[in-house]
Amino acid sequence: MKLDINTINKIAKLARIRLSEEEAKDLLKDMNSILDWVEQLNEVNTDSVEPLANISSSILPQRKDEAKDINSADEILKNSPDKLEGYFAVPKVVE
Amino acid sequence: MDFKSISQLKSLLDENKISIKEIAETYIKRIKEKKELNIFIYFNEDKIYEQVKEIEKLPNDKTLKGIPISVKDLFCTSNMPTTAASKILENFKPTYESFVTQKLIDQGSMFIGKTNLDEFAMGSATNTSYFGNTINPLSKNDNPLAPGGSSGGSAAAVAADLCLGATGTDTGGSIRQPASFCGVVGIKPTYGLCSRWGIAAFASSLDQAGVFSKNVTDASILLEEIAGHDQRDSTSSNVQIPSFSKNLNPSLEGKIVGIPKEYTVDGTSDEINGVWEEAIKSLEKKGAKIKYISLPHTKYALPTYYIIAPAEASSNLARYDGVKYGYRAKNPKSLDDMYEITRSEGFGKEVKRRILIGTYVLSAGYYDAYYLKAQKVRKLIANDFVQVFSDCDLILTPTAPSAAFPLNEKQNDPIKMYLNDIFTVPASLAGIPGISIPYGHDKQGLPLGIQLLGKHYNEQEILNAAFALEKDYE
Numbered sequence: 001m002k003l004d005i006n007t008i009n010k011i012a013k014l015a016r017i018r019l020s021e022e023e024a025k026d027l028l029k030d031m032n033s034i035l036d037w038v039e040q041l042n043e044v045n046t047d048s049v050e051p052l053a054n055i056s057s058s059i060l061p062q063r064k065d066e067a068k069d070i071n072s073a074d075e076i077l078k079n080s081p082d083k084l085e086g087y088f089a090v091p092k093v094v095e
Numbered sequence: 096m097d098f099k100s101i102s103q104l105k106s107l108l109d110e111n112k113i114s115i116k117e118i119a120e121t122y123i124k125r126i127k128e129k130k131e132l133n134i135f136i137y138f139n140e141d142k143i144y145e146q147v148k149e150i151e152k153l154p155n156d157k158t159l160k161g162i163p164i165s166v167k168d169l170f171c172t173s174n175m176p177t178t179a180a181s182k183i184l185e186n187f188k189p190t191y192e193s194f195v196t197q198k199l200i201d202q203g204s205m206f207i208g209k210t211n212l213d214e215f216a217m218g219s220a221t222n223t224s225y226f227g228n229t230i231n232p233l234s235k236n237d238n239p240l241a242p243g244g245s246s247g248g249s250a251a252a253v254a255a256d257l258c259l260g261a262t263g264t265d266t267g268g269s270i271r272q273p274a275s276f277c278g279v280v281g282i283k284p285t286y287g288l289c290s291r292w293g294i295a296a297f298a299s300s301l302d303q304a305g306v307f308s309k310n311v312t313d314a315s316i317l318l319e320e321i322a323g324h325d326q327r328d329s330t331s332s333n334v335q336i337p338s339f340s341k342n343l344n345p346s347l348e349g350k351i352v353g354i355p356k357e358y359t360v361d362g363t364s365d366e367i368n369g370v371w372e373e374a375i376k377s378l379e380k381k382g383a384k385i386k387y388i389s390l391p392h393t394k395y396a397l398p399t400y401y402i403i404a405p406a407e408a409s410s411n412l413a414r415y416d417g418v419k420y421g422y423r424a425k426n427p428k429s430l431d432d433m434y435e436i437t438r439s440e441g442f443g444k445e446v447k448r449r450i451l452i453g454t455y456v457l458s459a460g461y462y463d464a465y466y467l468k469a470q471k472v473r474k475l476i477a478n479d480f481v482q483v484f485s486d487c488d489l490i491l492t493p494t495a496p497s498a499a500f501p502l503n504e505k506q507n508d509p510i511k512m513y514l515n516d517i518f519t520v521p522a523s524l525a526g527i528p529g530i531s532i533p534y535g536h537d538k539q540g541l542p543l544g545i546q547l548l549g550k551h552y553n554e555q556e557i558l559n560a561a562f563a564l565e566k567d568y569e
Contacts, residue, residue, distance in 0.1 A: 051470030055526030079420035
């Protein structure tokens with residue numbers, strides 16, 4: 001058992017996902033079995049191996065870093081669930 | 096009228112034997128008849144007829160003029176909503192068009208709808224969608240089967256003759272495995288061949304767009320249209336895109352095909368090993384030289400994938416916060432409340448599971464043990480392929496360890512579900528191209544698939560070999 005219920009709840013807090021007690025219990029079981037299963041990677045000797053982050057074998061092209069006006073505020077705000085005078089609106093943060 | 100392929104429909108159009116409006120009517124009728132399969136998340140007749148008017152105005156030399164295409168609902172489209180099969184994007188209307196779908200539109204494609212998928216492409220059965228399961232069109236009445244996943248809707252749409260081509264995305268097998276389950280052709284090109292711009296991100300170092308079709312020639316036609324460099328995706332490569340369809344050549348004389356011993360695994364059905372054997376013999380008969388090879392780190396591919404993909408997903412899916420777009424929880428008491436309840440109500444179980452695993456393996460104290468370790472093993476897996484391809488032109492394997500399974504099987508055991516991708520994940524980790532083509536059937540008459548893998552940017556080689564093998568079942 002790698003994780004306990006407190007760790008699950010801590011991770012869920014980091015990921016900003018609220019879990020019900022039942023969900024947390026369910027996830028605890030699944031995540032422990034997944035983490036046990038991925039443990040097998042420890043069998044592999046990776047002492048002098050460089051981590052692979054980008055698989056592209058071609059040299060990635062660069063572009064000029066130029067400012068472009070690509071979108072209007074209206075378009076950006078179009079899908080927002082709540083907006084106010086050209087801004088995204090969220091619940092009050094400061095009292 | 097029966098439409099067998101893109102090339103056939105194009106000649107009917109050229110000879111004025113059918114109009115674009117008639118094509119639209121035919122496919123609309125079919126889609127309505129197959130509604131119970133739940134293949135489409137979005138289908139709207141009016142949108143199709145609107146496109147017909149635009150397409151009619153295009154010059155006749157547009158490669159895909161009037162061709163009915165389905166789009167996986169992970170691609171942002173500006174005239175149809177895009178949900179990623181998630182409640183969190185239920186009402187999302189993109190203000191822009193993805194690179195891949197724009198290229199298809201430019202060539203005159205007719206988008207007939209947005210297809211179902213696993214939520215955010217996380218799954219292997221199209222059963223984690225907020226909009227319900229898709230049913231494999233090859234199911235018999237009393238036993239509904241899964242179409243595979245995550246691009247199960249797209250594979251099913253092609254199999255059910257509801258379009259002649261479809262877009263998909265493949266992160267660990269999400270094009271090749273459903274292609275195999277539904278008995279159609281599915282190709283995942285080299286990582287970076289098609290721009291990821293406008294595709295809802297899952298695991299950015301693995302995600303790659305590709306296509307489904309009824310045959311290898313059509314896959315070549317579609318792939319050459321959606322490939323190409325795009326400045327808006329920093330990993331999009333600037334390579335010359337060959338004319339895959341014109342170059343198709345079934346000759347295998349002198350080609351060396353590798354058969355990896357690690358792909359003989361417990362739990363693979365005898366029938367699948369049987370068609371693999373049959374394909375090996377066929378390649379040999381066609382002049383290829385068979386070489387038994389080893390990819391020693393194969394067994395570590397799945398655990399590596401299930402660290403890297405969730406890690407990247409946890410980061411990519413942080414953007415769904417209820418502020419900029421998508422679902423927002425009702426009446427939150429505070430900002431934190433809003434984030435937490437929005438994401439709790441907006442994401443399904445599998446997505447939450449992966450976000451939490453990803454968050455854990457990236458968290459302080461665990462990063463080296465899990466994420467960095469996985470990236471190192473990924474390097475070894477990629478090296479296995481580099482080594483093998485120094486004296487092989489191609490690799491031949493089965494696509495999936497089973498034929499399509501019943502809808503609700505493997506639901507309760509995530510690892511069992513993950514094992515579906517055992518033959519497709521290694522190529523994803525190595526970024527090499529892979530194609531699945533239907534090759535034979537099991538005792539119940541369900542299609543089986545075989546997979547051909549090639550070197551980076553060598554799509555032509557796998558298309559050629561697939562083209563040659565396809566003839567065995569014509």
